[in-house]
Amino acid sequence: MIKEALNTMSDLWSLMVGLRVTKKYFLDPQVTVRYPWKAVSNIDSYKGHLMLVGGKKDKGLAKCISCGMCAMACPSNCLTVVKRKAPKPTPEEEQALAEAKAKGEKPKDKTPKDPEKFLYDFTLCSLCGTCMENCPVGALDFTGSPYLAGYSREDFHFDLVQVLKNQAAIEGVDESAAPEAGQSEA
Amino acid sequence: MNAIPAELLRILIGLVAVAASVGLIGLVMVWVERKVAGHIQRRPGPFEVGPSGVLQPLCDALKLVGKQLFMPSGADPILFWLAPVLAFLPVLLLFLPLPVGDGLQALNINLGLLLILAFSGLAVLSVLLGGWASNNKYGLLGAARAVAQSVAYEIPLLLSVLAVAFVAGSLDLAEVVKGQGTWPWNWNVMTQPLAFLIYFVSALGETNRAPFDLPEAESELTAGFHTEYSGMGFGLFFLAEYANMVVVCSVATALFLGGWHGPVLPGPVWFVLKVSALMLLMVFARWTYPRVRFDQLLVINWKWLLPLAVANLLLTAFFVKLAQFA
Amino acid sequence: MTRYQNMEQLTGDFYTQNFAKTAREGSLILNLGPQHPSTHGVLRVIVELDGEYVMRAEPILGYLHRMHEKMAEVKTAAQFIPNMGRVDYGHAMGWNWAFVGAAEKAGGIEVPERAEYVRVITCELNRIASHLLWWGAYLLDLGAFTPIMYAFDDREKILDILQIPTGSRLTYSYFRIGGVAQDLDADCIRRIREFIPWFRSRLPMYKDLVSDNIILRKRIEEIGVIEQDVCRRYGATGPVARGSGINYDVRRAAPYSVYPKLDFEIPTSDLKCARGRYDVRMAEMEQCLRIVEQCLDMMPEGEVLVKGAPKPSWKVPKGEAYFAVEGARGKIGAYVVSDGGKNIYRTKLRAPGFCNLSLFAEVSRGTILADAVAILGSLDLIIPEIDR
Ligand code: SF4
Numbered sequence A: 001m002i003k004e005a006l007n008t009m010s011d012l013w014s015l016m017v018g019l020r021v022t023k024k025y026f027l028d029p030q031v032t033v034r035y036p037w038k039a040v041s042n043i044d045s046y047k048g049h050l051m052l053v054g055g056k057k058d059k060g061l062a063k064c065i066s067c068g069m070c071a072m073a074c075p076s077n078c079l080t081v082v083k084r085k086a087p088k089p090t091p092e093e094e095q096a097l098a099e100a101k102a103k104g105e106k107p108k109d110k111t112p113k114d115p116e117k118f119l120y121d122f123t124l125c126s127l128c129g130t131c132m133e134n135c136p137v138g139a140l141d142f143t144g145s146p147y148l149a150g151y152s153r154e155d156f157h158f159d160l161v162q163v164l165k166n167q168a169a170i171e172g173v174d175e176s177a178a179p180e181a182g183q184s185e186a
Numbered sequence B: 001m002n003a004i005p006a007e008l009l010r011i012l013i014g015l016v017a018v019a020a021s022v023g024l025i026g027l028v029m030v031w032v033e034r035k036v037a038g039h040i041q042r043r044p045g046p047f048e049v050g051p052s053g054v055l056q057p058l059c060d061a062l063k064l065v066g067k068q069l070f071m072p073s074g075a076d077p078i079l080f081w082l083a084p085v086l087a088f089l090p091v092l093l094l095f096l097p098l099p100v101g102d103g104l105q106a107l108n109i110n111l112g113l114l115l116i117l118a119f120s121g122l123a124v125l126s127v128l129l130g131g132w133a134s135n136n137k138y139g140l141l142g143a144a145r146a147v148a149q150s151v152a153y154e155i156p157l158l159l160s161v162l163a164v165a166f167v168a169g170s171l172d173l174a175e176v177v178k179g180q181g182t183w184p185w186n187w188n189v190m191t192q193p194l195a196f197l198i199y200f201v202s203a204l205g206e207t208n209r210a211p212f213d214l215p216e217a218e219s220e221l222t223a224g225f226h227t228e229y230s231g232m233g234f235g236l237f238f239l240a241e242y243a244n245m246v247v248v249c250s251v252a253t254a255l256f257l258g259g260w261h262g263p264v265l266p267g268p269v270w271f272v273l274k275v276s277a278l279m280l281l282m283v284f285a286r287w288t289y290p291r292v293r294f295d296q297l298l299v300i301n302w303k304w305l306l307p308l309a310v311a312n313l314l315l316t317a318f319f320v321k322l323a324q325f326a
Numbered sequence C: 001m002t003r004y005q006n007m008e009q010l011t012g013d014f015y016t017q018n019f020a021k022t023a024r025e026g027s028l029i030l031n032l033g034p035q036h037p038s039t040h041g042v043l044r045v046i047v048e049l050d051g052e053y054v055m056r057a058e059p060i061l062g063y064l065h066r067m068h069e070k071m072a073e074v075k076t077a078a079q080f081i082p083n084m085g086r087v088d089y090g091h092a093m094g095w096n097w098a099f100v101g102a103a104e105k106a107g108g109i110e111v112p113e114r115a116e117y118v119r120v121i122t123c124e125l126n127r128i129a130s131h132l133l134w135w136g137a138y139l140l141d142l143g144a145f146t147p148i149m150y151a152f153d154d155r156e157k158i159l160d161i162l163q164i165p166t167g168s169r170l171t172y173s174y175f176r177i178g179g180v181a182q183d184l185d186a187d188c189i190r191r192i193r194e195f196i197p198w199f200r201s202r203l204p205m206y207k208d209l210v211s212d213n214i215i216l217r218k219r220i221e222e223i224g225v226i227e228q229d230v231c232r233r234y235g236a237t238g239p240v241a242r243g244s245g246i247n248y249d250v251r252r253a254a255p256y257s258v259y260p261k262l263d264f265e266i267p268t269s270d271l272k273c274a275r276g277r278y279d280v281r282m283a284e285m286e287q288c289l290r291i292v293e294q295c296l297d298m299m300p301e302g303e304v305l306v307k308g309a310p311k312p313s314w315k316v317p318k319g320e321a322y323f324a325v326e327g328a329r330g331k332i333g334a335y336v337v338s339d340g341g342k343n344i345y346r347t348k349l350r351a352p353g354f355c356n357l358s359l360f361a362e363v364s365r366g367t368i369l370a371d372a373v374a375i376l377g378s379l380d381l382i383i384p385e386i387d388r
């Protein structure tokens, strides 16, 4: 009987303990960040969408060699690498080419290696990083930007070559604003 | 023109004041509840609209008013729309006999307590109608729960209130308050702690507040009896809930906590302060505890509150009689 | 006597009609879900109610079926890894591990030792995050709104830590065939070390606020008693089985990776009720901390990805392999059959939640509706995992 009463008392006491905990946190400072006014600080290691890495000399020129490994490795088929067509040779070059051929030399491929277009469909991407890991020259990277937003599906179809060019143009001004400027028309 | 009796004029003014204050209290309470909940959960709560978000409830109210009123097919149109109105209107009456200050009372009748208890019983009808008429199984279950719960919790509520009325010898809230003194040890809660406890727990049950919010237990019944209500239909239920909270807390203040009595500050301020403290406790309880189960709810009532309340009443009656002889 | 003589009178879809055919006179058929606050996503449970009592309950699956197993047939092994993070968003690391482990077993690939430790650390941290998620959501089911916020506050710290090596916060695709994608850097390890004592200091608060609370105790004690033979019949694993006193944990029963070297306990409870499962999970969080602590001390230096790790085009050699790991919800298994072709011929994923859910119909019979919700929550269901 007494034991039961004691039990009841301790049960009721547990309710008080609960109130004490909530009271403590009521008075404690808040932990949420008022987002639009303040940015959260713990997102620097977030992956974000993909970008092409520029060369050392020319920041606007991708390191990519259009090998297509990334497109093949991607589980979601969100990458399309469009290679550059060989430029139409000028008459002098054509002559040189013919001469070289006559001499039996192998013609040197003058086609620039960087891709003409590097189409990236962010709506399909699962941010797995397989493409990056399989790039032989390390030409792909994550932007680390979590603030990508858009109004339509097309806003997430990028041509990364364009993105890189635009970014190089406004380098040092505002990096995160670059992707919006490079959306492809498709 | 001077045929209008003063008493009627007073009631009219009181009604208008009450209607205005109910709306205001509703808005303020929504804000307080959300703010307190936010801080308990370590987030800011509403903060965008107005300073610290005080205007947020107003925006929400406007949004609710602007929403389409929607009725499920197969619902009973008359009962369906009657229910929210029926939930809200009696609440206005409940405010009339509350003694906010000395002589500051909209309706001064000697059965004020009875009026409150009688009309607060109407609330269950509105919940029942709302749940029944909306042709929704969740609504029906919520309504069934609400009826069982309200009917059960009314009894200990009444008994605990009666104990105080015995001591005070009156059912007029103002009289009860006048019988208490300035300092906490002169309040009824000192002589009737058990009655206060019973009253408070039953009040939580009566107003369907957590941890006794079973009629609208959203993890089981989505939203219970008001599942199908949209716009102001829902808004009125919502407002009625907060208004009911204010009423039960005010009654508790008047009965147990010395009403408007208090040192230094004027009476109405003390009254409001005490009511706010009780409301804060209710809000805290809601955001701290899990919900009890339905059978446990009834067990608490029938096995604990009711016998305790009866014992308390008998004991009080005995001592009151003893005091009379002495 | 059946309630409806005429099939045309029946409303609802196929499942409801089928269910209603055997309903008793005067009972109420109620659809909980697929959109219902207590079913955590899109589980649908049809219940037959007599007043508040559940006469019969039947879970209906498939609202979140995403053909993960079928997708495995059109992707190479390495390309399938991102899918695994999506199967169970609660414990993505466990699923990563199960599939990667099966592929490694089939291909006979050795994993560097450091990678094994990294795997254990991330997997266990993820397990804590998963249990916290369950804890908060379960209390939400029981009507307490605040605990989930505190749980998420802590969980956020784990997500921050796991974000450093993985780059994601929820659907990790971190394990690779032959190791993991990235090493834990110094910053990450420092944060894990800071996290351990901090989280330990939080556990008493959980106990005060919730575990000891009389309302909660009354809600989950002696509710949803699952006998051991029921567990065995339905193949329940994880905390559900351990909450019934079955000491089965893949980490000990069929040890893999470096678990045999670690010193930790498998918490079990003989209560068999929802309380037992609750206690097991709460105790498991402490054990996870212990494991992580030991791993940090024992972790050797070295590579985290084996040299010559399989490329995306790597073909799983002909044969079959089964690999099971202990997930937050129970035994996660991946069975891989390869005919030596480009893609894996067939991948079968064993989801613990599926088996755990299947005993709900039996356990919930005769309970009150609120208890049925409490039982459902105590099984810790993640719907995408059940539907796959
Ligand atoms: S991150 Fe994964 S899904 Fe995205 S483009 Fe690269 S390989 Fe494809």
Ligand code: SF4
Pocket: A063, A064, A065, A066, A067, A068, A069, A070, A071, A081, A134, A135, A136, A137, A138, A139, A140
């Ligand atoms: S990004 Fe890398 S893998 Fe892709 S095409 Fe360019 S060089 Fe090849």
